[in-house]
Structure formats: C-alpha cells, structure tokens
Amino acid sequence: MSVQTLRGGLLLMLSVALLTGAVYALNLGRIVPIEGAQMLTRGQLCAQAECSETRPVALPYFSPRDFDDGLETLHFVFDVPLEAAPEPVFALYLPKFSDNLDIWVNGAQVRQNSLPLRLWNTPLLVPVPAQLLQAGDNQVALTLYGPKAEAIDLRPLFLGPQVVLKPHYNARWFAGPGLARFAFGLMLLLSGALLLIWQSRRAERGYLWLGLSCLAAVAFLIHYAFGQSFGSYRIWTITWALSASLYVLLVLKFITSFLGQPPSLAERVHFFVLVGGVIVTLFSPPGYSFALVASINVLTVFPAVAVLGVLWRNRAALNWFDFLVLGVCMAPSVALGCYEVWMMGFNAPSRSLHLFHIMPIIMAFACLWLIVSQLVASLRGLERLTAQQSDVIAAKSRELKDSFARLAEVEKRQAISDERDRIMLDLHDGIGGHLVSTLAYIRNNDLQDETLVRALEDALRDLALMLDSMENTDSLTTLLGMLRTRLEGLLAEHGLEFDWQIHGEPDLAVKGPSQNLHVARIVQEAITNVIKHAGADTITVYADEARIEISDNGSGFDRVARASAGQIGHGLLGMKRRAQAIDAELELESDGAGTRVRLLFADVKRRAAE
Amino acid sequence: MDADRDLRGGPEETVLIIEDRADIAARLTEAVTSTDGVTVAGVATTLDQGINLLYDLRPRIVLVDIGLPDGSGIEAVKAAAKADWTVDALVVSIFGDESRVFEALQAGAKGYILKSGALRQIGDDILAVLEGGSPISPAIARHLLAVLNTGMEPKPEAVECHLTDRETEILRAVARGYKRHEIGAQLGISAGTVGNHITSIYRKLEVGTNMEAVMRATKIGVL
Structure with a gap:
C-alpha cells in the first residue's frame, strides 16, 4: 500500500467521520416532550414480577449487556397522576424500546407481548380505554423482554389523548419501519430485475453483484422493517447483521466490475473477514453472537470506505455528473453505516432513531443512476452509430448512383465508340477501298487522266483526314501531326519539305471534332495549294494558342488574277467558309517572298468578349 | 536469297x-x-x-x-x-x-x-x-501521354511506370507531329537517341502496366 493510497484512505476516513458526526449532530428522532401529553421519564424498576421491591429509574434505561444466552425480562412501574378522568380516548405511545413488552394500566392488561417479534425499531401506540384511567393516581406497569446479549432499551414514553400522540407515532413509524418496508420492497424488486437482466447479459457481472447486494439488503431490512426473525437467535443475528457487511462487499464488487477494475485488496480481505466471522460466530456460544457480528460490522467500515476510494481513483472513467451523483449518494451511505455501527456498538446510545435502512434506498438510487446513465450513454452511442451508418449508407448510395451513372455513361461511350469504329471501318474499307482500287485501275491500265487521279487522291486524303479527326477528338496538334505524317510522302514527291513549328494547342472558340476537322481541312487545303501552285521548296506550318499559319517560300500569286481565273478561288472560298464556321479569321497574304495563310483565333475571341 | x-x-x-x-x-x-x-x-x-x-x-x-x-x-x-x-x-x-x-x-x-x-x-x-x-505516330504518342503522363490526375494506379521528363518531352513532340531528327535537333541529341527513348517508353509500358486496369480506366474516362 503506497503512501499516497494511505493518505487518500485516511482523508476519506476523515470525511466519513465528519459526515457521521453531521448525522449525529442532526439528532434525528430525539424524544422531546409532547404538548398535551405526559412524558414518563421516571419510574420504578421491580426486582421481580410481583414488584414488591422496586428501585427508582430514569428513562432512557439500558440494561447491562452480558454474554448469556437467553431472554432478559424487566418490570417497570410508572405512577401517572391525572387531574381529571380523561374524556378523549387515551393512548400510551412508546417511541423506542426493545424488544417486546406487556402493558398494564391500573392493573388491567392493555397489551400482550407479541414475541418472538422484536420491535426494537418499531414504535408502539397502545389505546387505553377511558374507563381504566381515573382522576388522581394511575399506574402503568411494563414488562419488557429482550435478548440478554443485546440488553433491554426503554426510552421515555407518553400518556395522553390518542389524537395528540397519533401524529407523533405515525411520523416515527414512517421514519422507522415505514421506510424500512419501502426499502425492503424496493430491494426485492430491484434484485429481481437486476438478476433478470444479468440472466440475459451474463458477461456483465455488475448486474449480478448489484442484484445480489439488493438481496443482502432484503435480509437485513426484514430485521429493520418487521422485527421478524428466522431460525435460532444465533442464526438470525448472523444473518441480519452480517448481510449488511455482505452488502458492502457486493457493492464493492459491483463498483470495481462496473469501472472495469480488477478486484481490490479490500474486497479480498473483507471476503475472508466475513467468512471467518461467520464461522467463528457459528462455533461460539450464542451469547457472544451479537458482540462478534458487531465487531465484524465495525471492520466493515474499511471496505465501505474502500468503495469510496475506488470511486475516487476512477473518477476519470466517469463523467463528472455521474461521479457527483455517486459521490453524493455513497459518502452519506457510508456515514449512515458508521452511525449504525456506533449505535450497535454502544450499550447506551444517545440517539434513538436508527437510520441505516435508508442507506439501501440512497445506494439503489446511485447504482440505478449509474446504470441508467450508462444506458443513456450507450443509447447515444447507438444513435451516433446509426447516424454514422446512415451517413455511410447515404454516401455509398450516392457512390452507387454515381457509378451507375458512370457505367451508363461508359456504356453510352462504348456504344458511340463501337458505332464510330463501324463507320470508320466502312469509310476506310468501303469508300477508301474503292478509291484505291480505282487509282490502281487507272495506273495499271495506263490511263493518262491527271485530273481524275488528282481528284481521287484528294478524295483519299480527305477521307483520311475525316478518319483522323474522328480518332483525335481532343487535340488539334495531334491531328495536324497525323496530317503531316500522311502528307510527308506527297511533299517528298514534289521536292518539298515541312518546316514544322507547333508551339501550342490552338485555342478555338468552340472545341470539338467537327471544329478540328474544319481547321485540318483549311490546313490541308493550304498545303495542297502550295504543292500545286507555289513552286516552293519549304512549307512552314506554325501553330500556337492564337493562330495557325501556313507559309511557303514560293513565288506567291496574283490573288485577283488567280481568283478571277477561278483556279484557287474556289478553294479559298471554302477555307473562308470553314473559318467562319469556327469563329476564326482567315488572312491571306501573297507576295514575291511567298504566300501566307493565317487562321486567327484569339483576336476573334477578344473582340467577341469586348 | x-x-x-x-x-x-x-x-x-x-x-x-x-x-x-x-x-x-x-x-x-x-x-x-x-x-x-x-x-x-x-x-x-x-x-x-x-x-x-x-x-x-x-x-x-x-x-x-x-x-x-x-x-x-x-x-x-x-x-x-x-x-x-x-x-x-x-x-x-x-x-x-x-x-x-x-x-x-x-x-x-x-x-x-x-x-x-x-x-x-x-x-x-x-x-x-x-x-x-x-x-510511333502522333496519335499513338498522344495516347501514351494520356496514360503515362504524370500531369494527369487522378493518376490511375494501374500504371506503375513513370516517364522521365525527357521521355515526356519527346512524346509530346511526337504527338505534335515532329520527326525524330527534328526532336533530336531541338533537344540537342541524335535521332537515334530519340528512337532509343521511344523504345524505352514501350518497354516500360510492357513491364509496368496492368493492361486490364488501363482498359477499364480508359473506358471509364479516367484517362
């Protein structure tokens, strides 16, 4: 045991002692004079039943304890002077005595004892018939019975009108057996419920310990609530007194298992003390039973403080409010236990009202709070989880929807792609095949028709361009690259070569395969014009974001003359038309240094923006 | 013969x-x-x-x-x-x-x-x-770039091989229609070296690509 634990333990002990002191200071249920009734505090204690020899006694009276087995019987006589014969119904009110009694008023018995009931915690209100009382002297005789080991206890009693005494009796009955019976019923219900819960959740031992602790409380509450006893004096004393000690052990087990802690040292030590105590008490003379169990209950204060210690050490595992509720409930519970131990241990306690039976009610509240709080926490967790789950489901559903949409898109694209492939195949193998066959026929048969050959070759090139533009939908420069690859051979035949200068992707106002095809046709037309007419040896193809320019180093042409001649006018018109279609501007320059065809994109865009 | x-x-x-x-x-x-x-x-x-x-x-x-x-x-x-x-x-x-x-x-x-x-x-x-x-044709170069180019996001996990900067440069030039000797002149290397780079790109593709994943990615439109 470390110094820290020791210090903490001592501090807790001190706190419990202070609380116990507070309970003591409250002096609940103290017996004070009642207005309108006579409080009997002085009487005679008889040496024998006939009461020939008496000695004066003052109440409260406690007989000395001894270790004898058997029943103590004491006879008391009280002289009560009355000014007048009572008119209302009178009654005798005994707030506290032990354990049972007979009562005579003026020689007539008004109560026969109800042994073996032990009414040590139960007040008594005995009606006294009016005709029994008279003006002047009256005598009230009591015979008390109680176990010698626990001694006989008689507190001041009252004689007065029943209506005056009844409320006091009721209040005391409620505070004593009333609350004890309520606690008894509550514990019985709780133990049943908790053990039932444990049956379905065997892994959660907390329910078992709490359920069993409630059963232990039921055992000692029978003693507090009903005064009933079962079995021999020794067996019953062990049962009720040590069930309180067992209760502490079970609560300790509950709290450690609830907090997920390993069994504490206090738990093990207390278990052995308890078992040892039971065995020792069983094999000792019955007269010692009470003293032995009272000693064990004194020792039980330590494990009870350990419950508080475990709670304090694990305060981090609980939320602050739960800790507060538990602390506020458990500390007074331990104080009530100490108070009871004190009352049990002293032969003549200065307090008359037992409060220990309130302890299980407070503890039940604390433990139920803990369980409900845990339940609420796990419900919250469940809600959070459910919310998370539905978020996940929503996200997954969205993903699924997206992927369905994507799949549909993919299928659509696949269908388009398949259709495109089919058209390309048809164009290539169908029209392309016919063109190639026709060209081959012309060559093989040596038909000298250059116009026809050129037209066929143009058609083939145009077809290839179309196929290229269908294949390269996203990049104009790649389309130009493909165009170059195809025209390279033709250029070589005419002694021409490219000066290729592609610096960037032209920024068309509207992008798409047909726009690209327009551009490619313009470029192809410009290049074939150079091949056919310019007499150049280099064709420069320049492209950047803003423009495409095709220039040659030929002799240039007289545009007006050529246009009027209609030779390239038709081609130029086509180029202009195509440029318009793609919102581009076509410029044509021709001079002695060559011809330049410019296709401008950025300017057109900027002007449109303005 | x-x-x-x-x-x-x-x-x-x-x-x-x-x-x-x-x-x-x-x-x-x-x-x-x-x-x-x-x-x-x-x-x-x-x-x-x-x-x-x-x-x-x-x-x-x-x-x-x-x-x-x-x-x-x-x-x-x-x-x-x-x-x-x-x-x-x-x-x-x-x-x-x-x-x-x-x-x-x-x-x-x-x-x-x-x-x-x-x-x-x-x-x-x-x-x-x-x-x-x-x-290699410009169109093919462009396809290769689309799949292998590091600039593309998200990058398909199927393609494990990475192009060097030089290889990317060469592919981009090919895609624009430049011939080997022109690319070589631009980069200050021989046409043969350009060819070696292209061969190297092909070989990378051969060993480092999960074909099915590429096809899938291509169809889905990631590439």
Whole structure:
C-alpha cells in the first residue's frame, strides 16, 4: 500500500467521520416532550414480577449487556397522576424500546407481548380505554423482554389523548419501519430485475453483484422493517447483521466490475473477514453472537470506505455528473453505516432513531443512476452509430448512383465508340477501298487522266483526314501531326519539305471534332495549294494558342488574277467558309517572298468578349 | 536469297504480312517492296496461316493486322515475342484506340501503325525498327501521354511506370507531329537517341502496366 493510497484512505476516513458526526449532530428522532401529553421519564424498576421491591429509574434505561444466552425480562412501574378522568380516548405511545413488552394500566392488561417479534425499531401506540384511567393516581406497569446479549432499551414514553400522540407515532413509524418496508420492497424488486437482466447479459457481472447486494439488503431490512426473525437467535443475528457487511462487499464488487477494475485488496480481505466471522460466530456460544457480528460490522467500515476510494481513483472513467451523483449518494451511505455501527456498538446510545435502512434506498438510487446513465450513454452511442451508418449508407448510395451513372455513361461511350469504329471501318474499307482500287485501275491500265487521279487522291486524303479527326477528338496538334505524317510522302514527291513549328494547342472558340476537322481541312487545303501552285521548296506550318499559319517560300500569286481565273478561288472560298464556321479569321497574304495563310483565333475571341 | 542484296551489300531482311484485306495487303506489299533492304517473304490472310508462316519463314519483321477473321493479331505478336530468332512485330490497324494500342505494345509489338496514316511510310517504319527504333505516330504518342503522363490526375494506379521528363518531352513532340531528327535537333541529341527513348517508353509500358486496369480506366474516362 503506497503512501499516497494511505493518505487518500485516511482523508476519506476523515470525511466519513465528519459526515457521521453531521448525522449525529442532526439528532434525528430525539424524544422531546409532547404538548398535551405526559412524558414518563421516571419510574420504578421491580426486582421481580410481583414488584414488591422496586428501585427508582430514569428513562432512557439500558440494561447491562452480558454474554448469556437467553431472554432478559424487566418490570417497570410508572405512577401517572391525572387531574381529571380523561374524556378523549387515551393512548400510551412508546417511541423506542426493545424488544417486546406487556402493558398494564391500573392493573388491567392493555397489551400482550407479541414475541418472538422484536420491535426494537418499531414504535408502539397502545389505546387505553377511558374507563381504566381515573382522576388522581394511575399506574402503568411494563414488562419488557429482550435478548440478554443485546440488553433491554426503554426510552421515555407518553400518556395522553390518542389524537395528540397519533401524529407523533405515525411520523416515527414512517421514519422507522415505514421506510424500512419501502426499502425492503424496493430491494426485492430491484434484485429481481437486476438478476433478470444479468440472466440475459451474463458477461456483465455488475448486474449480478448489484442484484445480489439488493438481496443482502432484503435480509437485513426484514430485521429493520418487521422485527421478524428466522431460525435460532444465533442464526438470525448472523444473518441480519452480517448481510449488511455482505452488502458492502457486493457493492464493492459491483463498483470495481462496473469501472472495469480488477478486484481490490479490500474486497479480498473483507471476503475472508466475513467468512471467518461467520464461522467463528457459528462455533461460539450464542451469547457472544451479537458482540462478534458487531465487531465484524465495525471492520466493515474499511471496505465501505474502500468503495469510496475506488470511486475516487476512477473518477476519470466517469463523467463528472455521474461521479457527483455517486459521490453524493455513497459518502452519506457510508456515514449512515458508521452511525449504525456506533449505535450497535454502544450499550447506551444517545440517539434513538436508527437510520441505516435508508442507506439501501440512497445506494439503489446511485447504482440505478449509474446504470441508467450508462444506458443513456450507450443509447447515444447507438444513435451516433446509426447516424454514422446512415451517413455511410447515404454516401455509398450516392457512390452507387454515381457509378451507375458512370457505367451508363461508359456504356453510352462504348456504344458511340463501337458505332464510330463501324463507320470508320466502312469509310476506310468501303469508300477508301474503292478509291484505291480505282487509282490502281487507272495506273495499271495506263490511263493518262491527271485530273481524275488528282481528284481521287484528294478524295483519299480527305477521307483520311475525316478518319483522323474522328480518332483525335481532343487535340488539334495531334491531328495536324497525323496530317503531316500522311502528307510527308506527297511533299517528298514534289521536292518539298515541312518546316514544322507547333508551339501550342490552338485555342478555338468552340472545341470539338467537327471544329478540328474544319481547321485540318483549311490546313490541308493550304498545303495542297502550295504543292500545286507555289513552286516552293519549304512549307512552314506554325501553330500556337492564337493562330495557325501556313507559309511557303514560293513565288506567291496574283490573288485577283488567280481568283478571277477561278483556279484557287474556289478553294479559298471554302477555307473562308470553314473559318467562319469556327469563329476564326482567315488572312491571306501573297507576295514575291511567298504566300501566307493565317487562321486567327484569339483576336476573334477578344473582340467577341469586348 | 543471295540474289537479293540491298544497296549496302547486306542480305535483304524478310517481312511477313498478316492482313486479311487484299487491297491493304497489296498496298503494304507495295510499300515494303519499294523500300530498299527489305523484301516480302509472305502474305497470310488469317491468324492461323500467319502463325504457321511465321515459323516456316522465320521472317525478321512481321506486319500484323489486329482484326483477323479467325482471331486477334495480338496472338501473332505474342508468338513473335516468344520466337527463338530475332523477329520484330509491327501492328497495322485502322484504329488507334488506347486499349488496343496498349494491348499490342504489351504483347511485345515494336510499333503501331495506323492504316489511315500514309502506308507508303511503312517502309521507313520497318527500317527504323531494324535499326533498333520504335516507330510511333502522333496519335499513338498522344495516347501514351494520356496514360503515362504524370500531369494527369487522378493518376490511375494501374500504371506503375513513370516517364522521365525527357521521355515526356519527346512524346509530346511526337504527338505534335515532329520527326525524330527534328526532336533530336531541338533537344540537342541524335535521332537515334530519340528512337532509343521511344523504345524505352514501350518497354516500360510492357513491364509496368496492368493492361486490364488501363482498359477499364480508359473506358471509364479516367484517362
């Protein structure tokens, strides 16, 4: 045991002692004079039943304890002077005595004892018939019975009108057996419920310990609530007194298992003390039973403080409010236990009202709070989880929807792609095949028709361009690259070569395969014009974001003359038309240094923006 | 084939053409025949016949059409890759869609030629392959860039290989229509080195690409 634990333990002990002191200071249920009734505090204690020899006694009276087995019987006589014969119904009110009694008023018995009931915690209100009382002297005789080991206890009693005494009796009955019976019923219900819960959740031992602790409380509450006893004096004393000690052990087990802690040292030590105590008490003379169990209950204060210690050490595992509720409930519970131990241990306690039976009610509240709080926490967790789950489901559903949409898109694209492939195949193998066959026929048969050959070759090139533009939908420069690859051979035949200068992707106002095809046709037309007419040896193809320019180093042409001649006018018109279609501007320059065809994109865009 | 000697004095390299369309086959034959140093060893019109001829003729070069009546030309490319003599396969196809290009390159094709391109260029492509290069068209370069380019996001996990900056530069230039010697001049390296880079890109693709994933990504539109 470390110094820290020791210090903490001592501090807790001190706190419990202070609380116990507070309970003591409250002096609940103290017996004070009642207005309108006579409080009997002085009487005679008889040496024998006939009461020939008496000695004066003052109440409260406690007989000395001894270790004898058997029943103590004491006879008391009280002289009560009355000014007048009572008119209302009178009654005798005994707030506290032990354990049972007979009562005579003026020689007539008004109560026969109800042994073996032990009414040590139960007040008594005995009606006294009016005709029994008279003006002047009256005598009230009591015979008390109680176990010698626990001694006989008689507190001041009252004689007065029943209506005056009844409320006091009721209040005391409620505070004593009333609350004890309520606690008894509550514990019985709780133990049943908790053990039932444990049956379905065997892994959660907390329910078992709490359920069993409630059963232990039921055992000692029978003693507090009903005064009933079962079995021999020794067996019953062990049962009720040590069930309180067992209760502490079970609560300790509950709290450690609830907090997920390993069994504490206090738990093990207390278990052995308890078992040892039971065995020792069983094999000792019955007269010692009470003293032995009272000693064990004194020792039980330590494990009870350990419950508080475990709670304090694990305060981090609980939320602050739960800790507060538990602390506020458990500390007074331990104080009530100490108070009871004190009352049990002293032969003549200065307090008359037992409060220990309130302890299980407070503890039940604390433990139920803990369980409900845990339940609420796990419900919250469940809600959070459910919310998370539905978020996940929503996200997954969205993903699924997206992927369905994507799949549909993919299928659509696949269908388009398949259709495109089919058209390309048809164009290539169908029209392309016919063109190639026709060209081959012309060559093989040596038909000298250059116009026809050129037209066929143009058609083939145009077809290839179309196929290229269908294949390269996203990049104009790649389309130009493909165009170059195809025209390279033709250029070589005419002694021409490219000066290729592609610096960037032209920024068309509207992008798409047909726009690209327009551009490619313009470029192809410009290049074939150079091949056919310019007499150049280099064709420069320049492209950047803003423009495409095709220039040659030929002799240039007289545009007006050529246009009027209609030779390239038709081609130029086509180029202009195509440029318009793609919102581009076509410029044509021709001079002695060559011809330049410019296709401008950025300017057109900027002007449109303005 | 002692009678057939090219101008440099060495024996002519043999070419096998596997192409089911007669006109294309004729144009390919014509293109090969008109190229110095190579000669057509045979023409097959089916995959089955093509693979048989491949083993019978043991050509140096095989030109394969992808869409053959009895199967995919890729099978012939694979057969060539596994052959116990040196033989390079070039795929000739009307289509240049990504998945087919990658399939072919992964199978070990040395090049991919689009039929819509100038078929008369094929002779040059064959010579380039013989010199250890890998012919590549602008459209194919663009496809390669689309898949391999590090600039693309999100990057498909299927593509494990990364292009070097130089390789990206070269592919971008090819995609814009520049020729090897022009690229070499721009970058201050020889045309042969440019060819080596392209070959290297092909080989990277061959080893570092999960073909199915690329095809999937291509179809979904990630690439």
